[in-house]
Structure formats: C-alpha cells, structure tokens
Amino acid sequence: MRDRPGASEAGVTIDLIVGSESPKEACGLFGVWAPHEEVARLTFFGLFSLQHRGQESAGMAVSDGEQILVYRDLGLVSQVFHERTLATLQGDLCIGHTRYSTTGSTTWDNAQPAFKTHGTKGLAIGHNGNLVNTAELAEEVGRRGPATTDSDLVATLLARHLDDGLEAAGLRVLPRLSGAFCFVMMDERTVFAARDPHGIRPLSLGRLPGGGICVASETCALDVVGAQFIRDVEPGELVSIDERGIRSLRFAESPRPALCLFEFVYLSRADSRMFGRSVHEVRREMGRRLAAEAPVDADMVIPVPDTGNSAAQGFAQAAGIPYGEGLMKNRYIGRTFIEPSPALRQRGVKLKLNPLPDAIRGKRLVVVDDSIVRGTTTRQIVQVLRESGARQVHLRIVSPPIRWPCFYGIDMSTRGELIAAGSGVEEIRGFVGADSLAYLSLDGLVSATEAPASAFCRACFDGQYPVPVGESEPSKFALERL
Ligand code: SF4
Structure with missing residues (x-):
C-alpha cells in the first residue's frame, strides 16, 4: 500500500534511498x-x-x-x-x-x-x-x-x-x-x-x-x-x-x-548515439523544450542524478537559471546483494542519493528528473530536499506521464502501480508534495530527438502498442507458473 497516494509517511526518507522505482532495463x-x-x-x-x-x-x-x-x-x-x-x-x-x-x-x-x-x-x-x-x-x-x-x-x-x-x-x-x-x-x-x-x-x-x-x-x-x-x-x-x-x-x-522512445529518456547512456544523435544532446534539448513549455521562477536547477543531468543543463540554459548539484548519487552502488538491516534503515542509510544541504538551503529549486513511475521515490526526493532547507521544490519531468505498462522488456510496474494511470498532474503533485509539477509533452519529447513520431514505440505514454500484446498484464514469472 505504500506505493499509492495517501499511503503512510512512515519510513519515507529511508526508502528513498534504498529503494528505486526507476524503470529497469532488460539487458x-x-x-x-x-x-x-x-x-x-x-x-x-x-x-x-x-x-x-x-x-x-x-x-x-x-x-x-x-x-x-x-x-x-x-x-x-x-x-x-x-x-x-x-x-x-x-x-x-x-x-x-x-x-x-x-x-x-x-x-x-x-x-x-x-x-x-x-x-x-x-x-x-x-x-x-x-x-x-x-x-x-x-x-x-x-x-x-x-x-x-x-x-x-x-x-x-x-x-x-x-x-x-x-x-x-x-x-x-x-x-x-x-x-x-x-x-x-x-x-x-x-x-x-x-x-x-x-x-x-x-x-x-x-x-x-x-x-x-x-x-x-x-x-x-x-x-x-x-x-x-x-x-x-x-x-x-x-x-x-x-x-x-x-x-x-x-x-x-x-x-x-x-525504437523505444524511453531509450532517449532514461535507458541509454548519455554518451551513446541513436539515429545519429548523441543521447546527451537529445536530453539537453528535452530540458530546453521543457523550460519553454513549463517556465518557473527559481534560484537553481538541479538534476536527479544521473539520468536527469543532461536535461537539467538544458533546462537551466534555456531558463537562464543557474545549474547546480543538490543530490549526490553513489555511482558504485549497482546492485548490492547486501541490504541494510532494519536498524540501519531506521537511521536513514542513504545508499543511493544524499542531499547537499549547504547547496539547497533557502533556495527555490527546479528539480529535473527523467520520469515518474509510481511516485514514491519522487515524493521521498521532494521530502529530503525540503528537510535539507529547500524553500520551494518545482518538479520538471522530461517525459510525459507514464500511463501504460511496457510489455517489451522494460520493467516499470503494472498499470495499477503507475501513478499517472489513475491520477492527473495536480493529484500527482499533491502526492509527491511539490510546489509545482510539469511534464514534457509527447510532441516536445519526440521533437527533441529530431526523428518523426512514427519512428518510435511510445506505448507507455500513449497506449499505442506497435506489437499487439493481448489483454493480460506482463508477468515476469509467467514461465514459472506454467
Ligand atoms: S512501452 Fe515502448 S516506449 Fe515505453 S518503455 Fe516499453 S518499449 Fe519503450
């Protein structure tokens, strides 16, 4: 139940850090x-x-x-x-x-x-x-x-x-x-x-x-x-x-x-190239377009590292707002097989992201992230930033709301777990606790790639699956039940 809007606040800071709701790649x-x-x-x-x-x-x-x-x-x-x-x-x-x-x-x-x-x-x-x-x-x-x-x-x-x-x-x-x-x-x-x-x-x-x-x-x-x-x-x-x-x-x-449009948003490394374009450059353009679509008065633009970095730079450049670091990521965490004990969790072991209070305190922040899946991690990020002294937190997401599950190899939750499948932007903003929330439009995202919309799978955003998938939700354990 903790993934749904209105769920208990208990343990919020800790979960941010050990858990991750980011979409996962398939190999x-x-x-x-x-x-x-x-x-x-x-x-x-x-x-x-x-x-x-x-x-x-x-x-x-x-x-x-x-x-x-x-x-x-x-x-x-x-x-x-x-x-x-x-x-x-x-x-x-x-x-x-x-x-x-x-x-x-x-x-x-x-x-x-x-x-x-x-x-x-x-x-x-x-x-x-x-x-x-x-x-x-x-x-x-x-x-x-x-x-x-x-x-x-x-x-x-x-x-x-x-x-x-x-x-x-x-x-x-x-x-x-x-x-x-x-x-x-x-x-x-x-x-x-x-x-x-x-x-x-x-x-x-x-x-x-x-x-x-x-x-x-x-x-x-x-x-x-x-x-x-x-x-x-x-x-x-x-x-x-x-x-x-x-x-x-x-x-x-x-x-x-x-081609999976999410490769540009999150999955691929920024130094890879697709359709002849650097993923880093496309992400910067996504940030620039989002700044034009959803401007905000603020003191500093920070990314949710690492996938938000390029887009946050583009946003900051287009908006004329200084770019800075407000969250530090442990780049070596990968997949750890050693989970923190409940006692360490209670102490708020920040394995993944740790805020920089001196950089954040008193500031009106624009926080640029690649996507929101269930909303729980985003909510925890907002809370951590506020606890670290941020005066305002304006979330800017460089993809449209994810309303549909992926059947093609990206593990991003079932439809019932996707916060945007059942909630509008204002409801999501309330759940994550941000002062404002805006998503990049699908047109804006596609235009940033300089390829036509018809070149992409966009199904998690618009529900138009290029390969028919039937009625059932994806289950990674299907073959274990047969
Ligand atoms: S539904 Fe399509 S665009 Fe979305 S993650 Fe899956 S393959 Fe990519």
Missing part, C-alpha cells in the same frame, strides 16, 4: 568476432560499459572455432569476471550479456548467454527485450528445464533446427517470435546479431582497428573497445559475422520501425 548485449584479439577481454569491457542495462547477472560464451565455452554468474560484470576467468576464455569469437530480469527470476539458470547443443553442434544466445508470445512458444517447447526465460525457449527452438546451421535455424525461428528482441548468438565459428521487425531495442555494429567486428546494444560499448560505428542492425535483419565478413539476411519485413 545489455555485446558480441565480437576478432581472431588474434583477446575477445573475452574486449567483451568484458563492452559489458562493463553496458552495466546500466542489467545488473543481476553477467556472462560470456567464447569459441576457438571448435568448442563453445560459457561462463556466467549472478552479480555485476566486475564481480563475475576476474583476470583468472578471462585467461581461460580464449578464442576467436565471443558474445556477452548483462541481465535485468523481465522474464524469469534472478537465478543462475536464468543467467545468459543460454547454451544448447544438438548432436555435436552448439549454440549460445543472449537476449535483450521481451517476447509477447511466450506462452505459445512454451507450449510448443513443452518440457521445461531449470531456466524460466523466454530467451531459453528461443535457444531450445533454435537448437531443434540446428541441423543446417544456426543461420538457417535463425531464419526459421526468428519470424515466429513476437515482441521486442535483439539477439547476439554464436555457433563455434560465427557471431550472429538479430533485431525484431520493429527494432524496439537498439543494436549497433562496429569495426575494430584490426578488422574485427563488434555488435553492441549501445554505441558507448563500441567506443569503449575502440570500434568505429558502422551502422545499426536493421529491424527484421539477421547479420552473420565471420571470416567472410558481414552478411545480411532478412528474416522479416519491418511493418514500421518503433
């Missing part, structure tokens, strides 16, 4: 084909830069041309892999995965890459996204193993068609999948990359200085390993990468591209 992917290079080390650094897309588990599969070796575990990339581990992962090609679970629990069996064999052939696969025809696929696959992810179902289906190779298996299985998916896959010799016909989640190709080819969920991972961006994997495309170069096959026509 980061990296793949590389580069004989004569340390492919596992390259994959480690690629995954390390995609850590924000999933912090529950990490894994890699590597092949020397003869045999696939898989290593995966629960934890952050830097917790799972060490020098000793990397030294055992030698080969010419490698794929890697960081996971945030949107289907299936956080267990070792659900960590990826998933690995399957068929006779003497093997395949490994990592998935970013969420399928919406999982129940149908599960019925076909039948027997259930310990893994309970849609990704494992796809791996099983691919393995059943592996007689003619993974490329042929992909061309048979991928057209039958519905929903959001980017895959990196490999057999013993070739890396594959595939993107759903709407291209809901991003996936880019890059070239290493020595001629090797990389694929990554975001361009920041290409930058980190020194690869030059080549192009995005196209919606409906299956790309094969090996000594013959990059080959492109189409497994489905694209009805229309529908």
